[in-house]
Amino acid sequence: MVTLPLEGLRVVDFTQALSGPYCTLLLGDFGADVIKVERAGTGDDSRRWGPPFVGDTAAYFLSVNRNKRSIALDLKNEDDRERAVELTTTADVVVENWRPGTADRLGLGHEEMRALNPRLVYCSISGFGETSQRPGYDQVVQGTSGWMSITGAPDGSPTKSGLPIADIASGMFATQAILASLVRRDRTDEGAYIDLAMQDSLVSMLTYQAGTYFATGQSPRRNGNQHATLAPYGTFDTADGQVNISVGNDRQWHSLCEAIGSPDLAADARFATNSDRVANTASLRTELESKLTLLTTGATLAAADLAGVPAGAIHDLEEVLTSRDLEDRGMILTSSHSRLGELQSLGSPWHIDGASSTARLAPPDLGQHTDEIIDELHRRRAAVLSSAK
Structure with a gap:
């Protein structure tokens, strides 16, 4: 014991x-x-x-x-x-x-x-x-x-x-x-x-949010379910629901695009680097969701898993508290x-x-x-x- x-x-x-x-x-x-x-x-x-x-x-x-x-x-x-x-x-x-x-x-x-x-x-x-x-x-x-x-x-x-x-x-x-x-x-x-x-x-x-203020002198704004310094990083629509996808680097971005059958997104100059993607967040979201809404939540998560990109479903508490995990x-x-x-x-x-x-x-x-x-x-x-x- x-x-x-x-x-x-x-x-x-x-x-x-x-x-x-x-x-x-x-x-x-x-x-x-x-x-x-x-x-x-x-x-x-x-x-x-x-x-x-x-x-x-x-x-x-x-x-x-x-x-x-x-x-x-x-x-x-x-x-x-x-x-x-x-x-x-x-x-x-x-x-x-x-x-x-x-x-x-x-x-x-x-x-x-x-x-x-x-x-x-x-x-x-x-x-x-x-x-x-x-x-x-x-x-x-x-x-x-x-x-x-x-x-x-x-x-x-x-x-x-x-x-x-x-x-x-x-x-x-x-x-x-x-x-x-x-x-x-x-x-x-x-x-x-x-x-x-x-x-x-x-x-x-407050960590990095305070760091943003210290670096810029500007109070950070609300970003909803998106991230201020990473993209794509947030909640996205699928054909039958929503998922959270968290891309942390350019390699993961390219792998995700390949896994969802959209290499054209990875080749788009607007989305080449994380800084580019953050600067073009609205366009990125529109383009990515146009692809993801052709896929079910399950298919999206399977693709993200194949790409090695952190992603997950959005569960209510009943789903969480009765889960095998x-x-x-x-x-x-x-x-x-x-x-x-x-x-x-x-x-x-x-x-x-x-x-x-x-x-x-x-x-x-x-x-x-x-x-x-x-x-x-x-x-x-x-x-x-x-x-x-």
């Missing part, structure tokens, strides 16, 4: 919604013991973000909260706050995504917690960083970071991503920073404080919930020594593990007192 990389590490999770829970989901999948501290009575807001619901719990919540134990605490109650403080003294990692300043007001800020537990890695996720009081939900940050300005049809309105990319990206970057800090802790025996902003996460992912890669996880029955969720994409993520624990009911976790604290306290005698 493969040992998961974070087995034996404890994560105390003061997060809700998506950015923080996605981070702690990844840590839980890596084997950490994740203790999700939820507000007594109401819990994580996303428990109610629906429809759809499975029983009385939102599918949204269920999608990102496996491999966690839930304890329900009222952090304005002194006894419960002390339990939360004691939990952090047992932790390797704390993750919170309250509005900046909230943790300090609750007596759970990073300075106070690291004074009690110097080896603690403490991560704060916020919309705009710990120096800003601005609240930041995903769509707000997609707008402020520039992402929406480069997403959508050229003649349409700025458009958000189909997924909450600011939440997911910040959760992933938080996980990276936590893992890097744990590696450093192994060398120095010192913890860390991580200040991670959703805005910074999306800005850091996901089954073969172990990407659909199943867990058994005591009230809700069998639940499915998406696994993490990594494979380490042949093993990948598993659903060790179903997403918890609110406070499901409160008594269990408090009992662990009592036993730990008793052991500390006994060793001190």
Whole structure:
């Protein structure tokens, strides 16, 4: 049996919604013991973000909260706050995504917690960083970071991503920073404080789009499903649907033209090089689609495969989530919930020594593990007192 990389590490999770829970989901999948501290009575807001619901719990919540134990605490109650403080003294990692300043007001800020537990890695996720009081939900940050300005049809309105990319990206970057800090802790025996902003996460992912601005001083425009610097690279019509084709160099372009029976396109001086094709994108699209609309989607994909050109169909989620590819890669996880029955969720994409993520624990009911976790604290306290005698 493969040992998961974070087995034996404890994560105390003061997060809700998506950015923080996605981070702690990844840590839980890596084997950490994740203790999700939820507000007594109401819990994580996303428990109610629906429809759809499975029983009385939102599918949204269920999608990102496996491999966690839930304890329900009222952090304005002194006894419960002390339990939360004691939990952090047992932790390797704390993750919170309250509005900046909230943790300090609750007596759970990073300075106070690291004074009690110097080896603690403490991560704060916020919309705009710990120096800003601005609240930041995903769509707000997609707008402020520039992402929406480069997403959508050229003649349409700025458009958000189909997924909450600011939440997911910040959760992933938080996980990276936590893992890097744990590696450093192994060398120095010192913890860390991580200040991670959703805005910074999306800005850091602008990469070549930001490079375009730095090179030209001009904000990139929306390109819809096409590419600003490669052609043909985008979505194209076929006789019975659409495909994505991504030509990355002139050799691939010539091979594609041969494979679809149109060597004349490769010989056309307007399309000789990638720079020529980008300069003549509209004409290229018209000429290429006049050939592809004589072929079915299947025939187009077969031709692209023969040419060694990356191409693919455009699937809906039913096609994706029921595909053999996901089954073969172990990407659909199943867990058994005591009230809700069998639940499915998406696994993490990594494979380490042949093993990948598993659903060790179903997403918890609110406070499901409160008594269990408090009992662990009592036993730990008793052991500390006994060793001190």
